[in-house]
Amino acid sequence: MSMVTMEFDPRKLARREVLDLPVYSPGKSPEQVAREYGIADCVKMASNENPLGPSPKAVEAMARSLSTVNLYPDPVCTQLREAIAGKLGLGPENVLVGHGADEVFDLLAYAFLERGDEVVLGDPTFSSYELAALTMGARVIRVPLRDYRQDVESMANAVGPHCKAVFLCSPHNPTGTLVEEEELVYLLNRVVGNCLVVLDEAYIEYVEEDFFWDSLKYLEENPNLLIARTFSKVYGLAGLRVGYAICSPSVREILEKVKLPFNVNRIAQVAALAALEDEQHVLRSREANKKGKRQVCAVLDELGLEYVPSHANFILVKDPGWGDLSERLLRQGVIVRDGTALGVPGHVRITIGDEAQNERLIAALRRSAGEGS
Ligand SMILES: Cc1ncc(COP(=O)(O)O)c(C=O)c1O
Incomplete structure (x- = not known):
């Protein structure tokens, strides 16, 4: 038997933008x-x-569910979506559950971004937005922080005709500063046309009452607004990977198309549901x-x-x-x-x-x- 030596170089198969990605x-x-x-x-x-x-109630719920893992999970997280939406005063059509908020950013990128598109984000900010955008070949426009805060005016100025998404993070990682309500309103008013405004509120539950303002009320009038939240922080379920997008049904429908059918596993779904109820x-x-x-x-x-x-x-x-x-x-x-x-x-x-x-x-x-x- 003769040996065929194949010269296999995956770098020649990979997309250029993937080869150029920074390593986390x-x-x-x-x-x-x-x-x-x-x-x-x-x-x-x-x-x-x-x-x-994690919540002890989430741990109990997981233990009770362990023997059901022979079954595929609910592909659209029906119960969890209903519970999240109910808590927020919205409908399940406004919620998409992801494998962490990170998956939400990936889905946004898969669905909306390609080479030639742009996204605007703070510099620095949470790294997942940039990674997702770069993976799809989009150009990332970084707008330096001012006094450790995202500079929404300069971010709005950076939005050009090719921009498909502006990413805000509040509380911001890594500084811990907040986007003020008037700043979101300002950005929503400045970003017109087909461009998303993504507000990452992974740490929102830690914001104390005196500083908290409700971003959800801007969803109805701004179908381009998407708010991301997670079970990884105050809910203590980082290892399970559950996050979610709150957005208009039309955006959710598009994101649903690109997500894997069973993106959130059964154990994660029951744990998140129990954690949500454990106030x-x-x-x-x-x-x-x-x-x-x-x-x-x-x-x-x-x-x-x-x-x-x-x-x-x-x-x-x-x-x-x-x-x-x-x-x-x-x-x-x-x-x-x-x-x-x-x-x-x-x-x-x-x-x-x-x-x-x-x-x-x-x-x-x-x-x-x-x-x-
Ligand atoms: C601002 C911000 N958004 C999102 C995430 C990721 O959330 P998840 O664990 O749900 O993917 C983190 C994690 O550190 C974060 O700091």
Whole structure:
């Protein structure tokens, strides 16, 4: 038998825009830090997860459903969509459930973007919007933040005839700042014609009452508005991957066409449904975050460390010229996200933890400050 040697080069098959994609760089895992630094009990305060864990009711619901995984899930998440819509005072035709909010951004890109199109987003902002757009060959127009806030006026000015979507994030990742109501209204008024306005509210449940305003009321008059939310943050289900889009039925119908039939698994659907109903867990999580954030901010103030006042479950802290704040914390087993990977060099993003994690962070901050510059 003769051997045929094939010269196979997948790079020659791949689309050019795919080859050009930046590789997502996740933060260090506790296992990695344990190995590299010889610290067994690291705490991870880097991915904006809920330190209280999932709702116990969601855990029970998952346990009850385990023996049904021989069956395919409901392809359109009927019960979950009804529950989400009911809670928001909308109809299920306004809701599309995705494999995380990340999938919603991907679906938007698959459905609406191609080479020659443009999207406008903040610089920096959450990385998934850009990745989704670049994958489809769209051009990404980055509009620098101003004072850590998205500059909606400059974003509106950047919208040209080829722009298909403007992405806003509120609370914004990685700064924690809010888009104000008048800013959304301004953008909606400026973005006319066939262009989507995407408002990512992954952290909206953490916004305190005095600052909260309701974006949903703008949906009816603005069929180009799409709001993205998730079960990954306050609901504590990041590992299950459930997020959703709230939008006009006409947008939802198009997104439905490009999603995989069974994009949200059975266990994730029942867990999200139970989590949605467990208002106590949401309240507990919000309260713990508020308390923890206050405690951490008090210590940052005391140590003279500058930070951006945050409406989310993380804080962006400025490195006071040491140049290695994330490394100093890492050496003490506290894993935070270095700002360089997030587009804000000279900063670290710290997720608020549970009481023990916050204490650990505070001790590490104090020791880091003691080391001086
Ligand atoms: C602003 C923002 N949007 C969306 C997501 C992703 O949400 P999901 O886990 O639902 O994909 C994150 C995750 O960190 C985020 O920070």
